[in-house]
Amino acid sequence: MPVERVKTGIPGMDEILHGGIPKRNVVLISGGPGTGKTIFGQQYLWNGLQMGEPGILVALEEHPVQIRINMQQFGWDVRPYEREGMFAIIDAFTGGIGEAAKRERYVVRDPTDVGLLIDVLKEAIRDIGAQRVVIDSVSTLYLTRPSVARSVVMMLKRVLSGLGTTSLLISQVSVTERGFGGPGVEHAADGIIRLDLDEIEGELKRSLIVWKMRGTSHSMRRHPFVITDKGIIVYHNKVLRVTRRGVFEEELREEGE
Amino acid sequence: MPVERVKTGIPGMDEILHGGIPKRNVVLISGGPGTGKTIFGQQYLWNGLQMGEPGILVALEEHPVQIRINMQQFGWDVRPYEREGMFAIIDAFTGGIGEAAKRERYVVRDPTDVGLLIDVLKEAIRDIGAQRVVIDSVSTLYLTRPSVARSVVMMLKRVLSGLGTTSLLISQVSVTERGFGGPGVEHAADGIIRLDLDEIEGELKRSLIVWKMRGTSHSMRRHPFVITDKGIIVYHNKVLRVTRRGVFEEELREEGE
C-alpha cells in the first residue's frame, strides 16, 4: 500500500521528496534568519489552496494584516479563500489588541498559553476542514523556556496529526547554530527540512537538504534554491557541493540515493 | 565457555558483532535525528519474533497505534504476535488518555514516573517471557533532568539484565553532539552502537560503528548502511573512510581488527 502524499507544489521540492510529504507528517522547516522559512510555509499553503486543500497559518511573529500584504507581493492573495472558508490565519500575534485585530476571526488572546492556542487551532481545523497547517514560528512558543520545547512540539503533533493535517513547523535557529532547534524538537518531528544561507567566498548562497522524512525515501543531497518574485524555486537536479578544493554547483545526471 | 549471543537479524549487523549481541547486554543505540535508531530497534524486535523470541517495545515517543502503522510499512505486522502473547508495546506515551489508549494492555499512567515504568516493564517481561526489549527512547526519561540520567540507566540495567533480556536503549543525541548521551549513560551501558548521518560534500551518508560491546570482540570499522523499504541493510564488508584527501567507501577484502 503506497504512502499517501501531500504535494508542496514548490517547484523542484516534490521531486526531492520523491512525490511529496507523507500525509499526517509534522515537518520541521528549520533555518537561520533570512533563509526563506516563512516564504516556504506560505507557498506550501497557497499551493494547497490551488489544489483545493484548505489550510491554516498560525501567526506568531507577524501581524495578520502584514502577512496578507507580504503574501500578495508574491501574487498570493488569500483573501478570497478566507471569505470562502478555505483559508484562515490564526492571530497569535496581537493578543486581540488593536483595530485590525478585531476583524480577525481566530484570535489567541494570550499567545503565551499553549493550551489556548491548541484549542483555537482545533476549532479552526474543524471549521474549514484544514488539510495543511503552518505554524510560524513554533520557536516562539518556547524561546524563553527551552525546557518545555519537546512537550510543546509533542502536544502540537498529537493534534495536528490526530486531526489528519499535514503540517509545517517553522523552527528558528541562530545564524551560528548547526542544529535544527534543540534535541527534544528535532527527534519529535516526523521530518526535517533544513534551509541554509551561507556566505561562500564573499557571496550568499541558498540551499536546502531533507534531513529526515518518515514514511518515504527522499533525495539525500543538498540542493541550491532561489527566491524569486513568484516564490521559491528548488533546483532538484542540481547539488551544492562544498569540498576541500572549493564550492561547486553541479548538474545531476541521474538522481541516485 | 563461549558467550551466548542474540542475533539482531539485521543484514550485515551480526557479522559486525562477530555473531550477535552477548546475552543480557544492555546496548545503547545512539544517534542524531533521522539516523534510523527507531527502525533499528523495531527490526531487532521483529527479527526476534521470526526466531521465536518474544519481545517488548517501550513506547515513549510515539503513539502505539502509529508505531504499528510505521512497522507495517516495512512489512512488519506485529498484531498477530501481540494476540499470541509474543509481543507487547508498553504505552508510556499517551498516559492512558484517548480512545485508542484504552485498548492498550500495558499502559504507564504517568510516563514521568520511572519507578512506575519499571513496574509495568517487569510485569510485561514476565507475562510474555520477553527475551528482547527496546526502549524508544531512554533519553526522554531524563531530557529535562540530566543529573538523574545515570541512575535511570542503572535502574533499567538491573531489571533488564536481571530478568535475562537482551535490550536496546535508544539514545537521542543532538545533530551537533559527538558523544553518545552523556558520561553517566555511556559508561553504564554494556555496549554502544553509534548511528550517523553526515553531510559529505553535499550528500547525506549513513554509517554505523560499534564503539563498545562487553563480552565479545567486534568490527572496529565504520560501516555504511542504507534504509530500504525492507528495513536496514548494513554493509559489513565495506568501510567508510574519511581521510584528508576525501571520503571513500571501500570494499574490505578480509576483516581484520
Add this chain to the structure above:
Amino acid sequence: MPVERVKTGIPGMDEILHGGIPKRNVVLISGGPGTGKTIFGQQYLWNGLQMGEPGILVALEEHPVQIRINMQQFGWDVRPYEREGMFAIIDAFTGGIGEAAKRERYVVRDPTDVGLLIDVLKEAIRDIGAQRVVIDSVSTLYLTRPSVARSVVMMLKRVLSGLGTTSLLISQVSVTERGFGGPGVEHAADGIIRLDLDEIEGELKRSLIVWKMRGTSHSMRRHPFVITDKGIIVYHNKVLRVTRRGVFEEELREEGE
C-alpha cells in the same frame, strides 16, 4: 505594484539594496565595536533630511550634545533641522540630569523603562512627522536582560512600522560573535545589514553584507567599504572574497545574484 522604497543615500548602498530599503521595514544594523554602525545610522538620517524626510535619533549610548559634535565632523549639522522641527534627538542617555540635558526637548527620564521610551518615541514621531528613525543602540535596552530581547524588538517594531517609519536598529555584537544579536532579535527584524571589521594578514578591512531584506531582492555579495571624512562609501561594484588561497578584492563586471 512595485514596493515603495526609502533611499539610504549612502554612496553605493542603494545599489546593493536594489533601490533602497522597502518602506516600513525595521532593519538591524549589526556589527562589532568600531565597525561604523553609528556613522551608518547618522548618515541615513542626514541624507533623509536632504531629501525632505524628517527623522529621529534615539540616543542611548552618547550624550546628545556629543552626537551633534560628532555628526558635525562629517559636515552633518543637524541643528537647523532641529529648529525647523524636521529632526529630533531623543535623549535616552542622560536621564534628564545635567545642564545640557535640560535644553533637550525629548527626554526619557528612566532609560531602563522601555514603555516610557516608546511613549516618548511615539510623541516625537507624530510631532515631526518622522519618516526615518534610528535607535542607537537597541542592544542597550536588553544588555543585562537577554531574555526580554525579542519582546523589546517586537514592541519597537509594532510602533515603528505601525506609524509608517522606516527604521534602523543598531545592534552591538561582541568582536568575537558571529551572530547578529541573538535568535529572538535576528528573526524579528525585517532586514539585517551586517558591518564587519576583520583583521586579514595584519590589516583591518571593512566590509558589509545584506543578510536579509523583506520585500526586495538585494546583492548577495560581501562589499568592501571605507569611512571617509564625508562618511561611509560602499563599493557596490567590488566584492571581498575570502578563499582558501587568500583574500581578494575584486571588481564586479555585472551584478548577478
Add this chain to the structure above:
Amino acid sequence: MPVERVKTGIPGMDEILHGGIPKRNVVLISGGPGTGKTIFGQQYLWNGLQMGEPGILVALEEHPVQIRINMQQFGWDVRPYEREGMFAIIDAFTGGIGEAAKRERYVVRDPTDVGLLIDVLKEAIRDIGAQRVVIDSVSTLYLTRPSVARSVVMMLKRVLSGLGTTSLLISQVSVTERGFGGPGVEHAADGIIRLDLDEIEGELKRSLIVWKMRGTSHSMRRHPFVITDKGIIVYHNKVLRVTRRGVFEEELREEGE
C-alpha cells in the same frame, strides 16, 4: 636508593613504566567509554594475585556477581582467592539489596556516603593485607557533585597511600573530553595513564600514554594496545603517531625518552 615498584603484569605495560608503578602511588586510569579501563584494573589485580599480592576491587558500577563472571571470561577466576582471603570485592553497588548481595562480605550500605566507603575500605585492606586496590570508578563518587571531586580523591589518597597500597582509580571521561577527569582530580593523582579509543579514517584504534608517574621515569610515547580474550596486550615497542600526513604505527628500534 632505588624506588620500590609494583608490577602491573600487563604485557608491555611494565616496560613502559620502566619497571612498574612506584609503591604507594595512586594512579588515575582515565578514558572514555569502551577504552578498556575496567579490564586494565581487573588484570592488574589478577596479576597481583598470581605474584602473591592480595588485592581489593571496589565495585561502584557493576554487581559483584557480574564482575566475577566478566573476569572469568578472561580466565581470571577470583573465587578461590576470595575464599583464601587474598582477594575481596567491596560491594558499593547494590546497597546490600537483593539475595546475591547478602552473600557479599564487604558491603557499603549507602554508596553515596564516601566516609562510610572509606571505613569499609580500611577494614578490608587490613583484613586481607591488601597491597593493590582498584576503585571502579572513582568518578561515580562525584558525578553529580563535581565540586567535591578533589576532596574525595584527597581523602582516598591519604587512606590508600597511608596503608601502603598501590592503587588505581578508574576515571570516566566523556568520549568528547580531552582532560583526565577535572583539574582537582588530575593534579591530586600521583600518576595518570590515559586509555584512548579513536576513530581514525573509519577504524577504531586503541592506544595509551603515561601522562605522569611520580617517582619514576617512563615512556613518553603513545603506545598501541589490543584487548584479547586473555586481556590487554600493550605494544611497548610500537608507537602510534598521528601526523599531518596520516596515522602511522611504527616499530621502535631503541626506546629513547
Add this chain to the structure above:
Amino acid sequence: MPVERVKTGIPGMDEILHGGIPKRNVVLISGGPGTGKTIFGQQYLWNGLQMGEPGILVALEEHPVQIRINMQQFGWDVRPYEREGMFAIIDAFTGGIGEAAKRERYVVRDPTDVGLLIDVLKEAIRDIGAQRVVIDSVSTLYLTRPSVARSVVMMLKRVLSGLGTTSLLISQVSVTERGFGGPGVEHAADGIIRLDLDEIEGELKRSLIVWKMRGTSHSMRRHPFVITDKGIIVYHNKVLRVTRRGVFEEELREEGE
C-alpha cells in the same frame, strides 16, 4: 575645523594614530597578561609631563610606592612632578592601610565603591588641572560583577570626557580571550588599542593594532613593537602579517589605509 589631538609621545604611536588621540576621547588599552598595557599607560603620562600636560594615574592593581619604583626603572621619576602638583597617583589599592599609604594625598578608602572613586578622581583632576588620566585597571572595578561593566565605564566616561581629559582605561583580558573586555565595555569606549603577545613558532612576538578611534583616521595595520629599558617603541613603518604560509614582519613603503 581640524580635530584637537593629544600626543602619546610613544615612539611610532602618534604616526599610527595619524597625529595623536583626539582630545577628550576615552580609549581602552586592551590586552592579556604581559602585553605591556601598564607600561603604555605610564609612558603616556610621563610624556604628557614632558610636554607640560598634568596627569593622573589611578592605581587599582599595585601599591603607589611600587608604581613609582617601576616607573623609575624606565627613567620616569614622577616625584618632582608630584611635588609641583603636576602629577598625582590616586591610591585605590591600599584602602589607606599601611604606613606608606598614609603619605598618599589621594586615597580611595573603599576601592569597591565606584562612586567614591569618581569623587576622588574629580577632585584630583580639578586640583592639578589634569589633561591626561590613566586607570590601571578598569577591569578590577567589575571583575566579579561583569553585569555592571558597561555602567561603570559609562560613568567614568562622563566624568573623564566631561572634565576635558583624554584618558586611557587599561582593560585586562585573559590570554585566551579574543575580545577587548566584553560587549558593554568595547562599544562604550571612544577608541580601542589592542596589545598582543603571541607565541609564533616557539617565539613570543609583540604587536598592537588600533581597532577603533573616534574622530580620526588611523593605521589599519598590525604593527610590531618592543619594550626596551626606555619604554615602548612601536614600529609604525612595519607590519606583522600572519598568513597561511608563515609569519612575516614587513617594511611598509607607503602607509595606505
Add this chain to the structure above:
Amino acid sequence: MPVERVKTGIPGMDEILHGGIPKRNVVLISGGPGTGKTIFGQQYLWNGLQMGEPGILVALEEHPVQIRINMQQFGWDVRPYEREGMFAIIDAFTGGIGEAAKRERYVVRDPTDVGLLIDVLKEAIRDIGAQRVVIDSVSTLYLTRPSVARSVVMMLKRVLSGLGTTSLLISQVSVTERGFGGPGVEHAADGIIRLDLDEIEGELKRSLIVWKMRGTSHSMRRHPFVITDKGIIVYHNKVLRVTRRGVFEEELREEGE
C-alpha cells in the same frame, strides 16, 4: 641602578631570565598535571639553601613527610636545613591531624582559612629570615571559589613582596586549558612561567616559556626541558618550534630577543 636578582639555580633557567628573577617578584609557575611544577618549586628552594638563602615551602597538596621523601629522591635532603632553621615546610595539608603532623613546627589548623595561612606564613618568614617562598599550590586556595582568586593572590603578594621574599606560586591549570589560572590571577602576578607537556606525533615533549617578568628582559622563546634524577635541566640554547610543516627542536646560535 641594575635590578637585584635571585638565581633559580636550575640549569639553563637563569640564562633564560637574563640573570634570575628580579627580587621581590611574585611569579606564577603555571602548568597542567605532570608538567613538573612541583619539582621546579622544590629545586628553586633547594638551590637557595645551597647559596645560603633560607626558604619556605607552603604545602597544600601533599603531606610534609611525603614532600621530604620526594625531594630526597632528587638528592635534596632538607632535614639538616630544617634543623638549622634555614628551611621550613608550612603544613597546610593535614590540618594538624595525625601523628606525623604533630611533629611539624608550622601548621595551619584550617587550610581553608586564608587569613590564618597568611599569619603562619608571616611568622615563619620572620623566624627563619626567608628569602624564598614557594606555595604549592595556590590554586587549592580558590579551586571551589574562583571569584576570590584575585583577592587571594593580591593578599599573598602584599605579604610576600612586602617582607622581601622572592616567591613562586604554583598554579594548576587543566590539561586542556590554555590560560595561566584565570584573568584575576595572571594579571596580578609579577611574572608568569608556563610549563607545558604536549603530545606531538605520539610523543610527550616538555617545554617552558617565560610569558612575563616584571623588571627584566628575558628570552622570548619556548625552550625544551627534561626532568632527570637530579631535577630539571632547561635547554636555554634550544628552542621548540611548532610550525605548519612539523615540530623542530633547534639549536640557537645567538640568543636574540
